[in-house]
Amino acid sequence: MNMPDKELDALFRAQLNNIETEPSERVWAGITSQMEAKAMQRRRRLRMAAAAAIVMLLTACLLATRNNDTNAVVTMKKEPVAQTSINAMPSAVASVNVKPMVKTQLAVSAPVHDKPKVVAAIQEPAEMESPPLLTVQEPQEIMIAQTKDIAAPPAPDDIALTHKIINPEAEPFQTKPVAIIQANLPADNEQGKATEKKKINSFGGLLNALVSKIDKRKDKLIEFNDADGENNITGINLGIIRIKKEEEDQQ
Amino acid sequence: MMFLERTFTIDELIKRCKTGDRKACELLYKGFASKMLGVCMRYATDKMEAEDMLQNGFIKVFSRLNDYRGEGLFEGWMRRIMIHSSIEYYRKHHKMLQVIDTTELASTPLVDASAPANLNAADLMDMVQQLSPGYRMVLNLYAIEGYSHKEIAEIMGISEGASKSQLSRARNILKQLVNRSNGRKYEYAG
Structure with missing residues (x-):
């Protein structure tokens, strides 16, 4: 005689429905290790999402304030160059770069006691709208300083453009304007190099580096303190609103 | 302490x-x-x-x-x-069906299953684990958990007909296993 289906089902249900078996230790060990891995993955995702949100926010803020800020930055860069004149010392070589507006090079190719040859070449980009930033009394002419012991004017071959003779007594040289340029430029470069060399030690440092790539102002849109692994915000510059936290060691 | x-x-x-x-x-x-x-x-x-x-x-x-x-x-x-x-594990590993040779089971003398109570939980668990994964899943879901064939079809991604036929085959195999086990017990007792 064969067992009915319902009876068979009831037999198995009664015997197996509440059966208990003790698991081995490896099960809990496996659970904890997998939970740790999942938690780490979750944390990593959160950090990535936060970083992406911050970058998007910064980009949006920058785009919103870009026009005003760009003008301000250009004005700041123009000022020191505008005060410079081409009444350069003979035998001095100066190079003034005003990016992206103008690239001006001034080269003097004669020692003091030789026949002075002052050659100035002003390169103006074709797309440039505003005039060069250097204050040149006559921009289209080459100024040749003639001292008393030099009688002859320079050979026409040495001069690329038109020239005029300047009487040093009537138009005396200003005192070492080029030296000012040379004193300023390397300082900026050193500062720039120092910034580039600064290591990124933390998440805040990474964000600082990102922001500095976008925002060239001294006070960045947002600054983080990456010292000692902390990622606190130390400064915010929204154009109108500026908040900057002074560092304790500076006070 | x-x-x-x-x-x-x-x-x-x-x-x-x-x-x-x-x-x-x-x-x-x-x-x-x-x-x-x-x-x-x-x-x-x-x-x-x-x-x-x-x-x-x-x-x-x-x-x-x-x-x-x-x-x-x-x-x-x-x-x-x-x-x-468990079902997900079964799907993931998708084991080949462990087909039990029913002809071999049929050749064993069928004993009247008048004393199923002689079988303990370990014996029955062993029988269930001998079933192929598909049969085992359907039998568990229907006979022990109480799911309907419609629900089983949705859970396992099969048709209701397939669920019914798998349950029927699983039951047949289990009946034969129970009968054979009872026969052995009677043999040992005798």
């Missing part, structure tokens, strides 16, 4: 588990692990496989604790997760 013990209710443990309290998770695991392994054993071929199912199931339980709203027994909620975890 004094041992301080504190008993927690399941609700307290669940609350603490939600906050990431590892000790509470361990207590919750220890409270239900043996019962849940019993569930997984019915769906697995052996204990090793059942423990893998249990591990996956508990990870899901801990990660979905926020979904438990206190409606119904926590054990029932956890049990459903274990069942789904």
Whole structure:
């Protein structure tokens, strides 16, 4: 005689429905290790999402304030160059770069006691709208300083453009304007190099580096303190609103 | 030496588990692990496989604790997760059907199953684990968990007809195994 289906089902249900078996230790060990891995993955995702949100926010803020800020930055860069004149010392070589507006090079190719040859070449980009930033009394002419012991004017071959003779007594040289340029430029470069060399030690440092790539102002849109692994915000510059936290060691 | 013990209710443990309290998770695991392994054993071929199912199931339980709203027994909620975890394991590994040679079973003398009570839980578990995974899943879901063929078809991704036919074949195999086992017992007794 064969067992009915319902009876068979009831037999198995009664015997197996509440059966208990003790698991081995490896099960809990496996659970904890997998939970740790999942938690780490979750944390990593959160950090990535936060970083992406911050970058998007910064980009949006920058785009919103870009026009005003760009003008301000250009004005700041123009000022020191505008005060410079081409009444350069003979035998001095100066190079003034005003990016992206103008690239001006001034080269003097004669020692003091030789026949002075002052050659100035002003390169103006074709797309440039505003005039060069250097204050040149006559921009289209080459100024040749003639001292008393030099009688002859320079050979026409040495001069690329038109020239005029300047009487040093009537138009005396200003005192070492080029030296000012040379004193300023390397300082900026050193500062720039120092910034580039600064290591990124933390998440805040990474964000600082990102922001500095976008925002060239001294006070960045947002600054983080990456010292000692902390990622606190130390400064915010929204154009109108500026908040900057002074560092304790500076006070 | 004094041992301080504190008993927690399941609700307290669940609350603490939600906050990431590892000790509470361990207590919750220890409270239900043996019962849940019993569930997984019915769906697995052996204990090793059942423990893998249990591990996956508990990870899901801990990660979905926020979904438990206190409606119904926590054990029932956890049990459903274990069942789904077991089915998922079966799908993932998609084992080849372990076809039992029914001709061999048929050749064994059929004994009247008048004394099924002689079979203990371990014997019956052994029989269930001999079934092919597909038959085992359907038999467990229908005969023990009480799912309908429609629900089984949805869970396993098969048709209702396939569910019915698999259950029928599983029952036939089990009947033969029960009969053979009873016969052996009678032989040993005689």
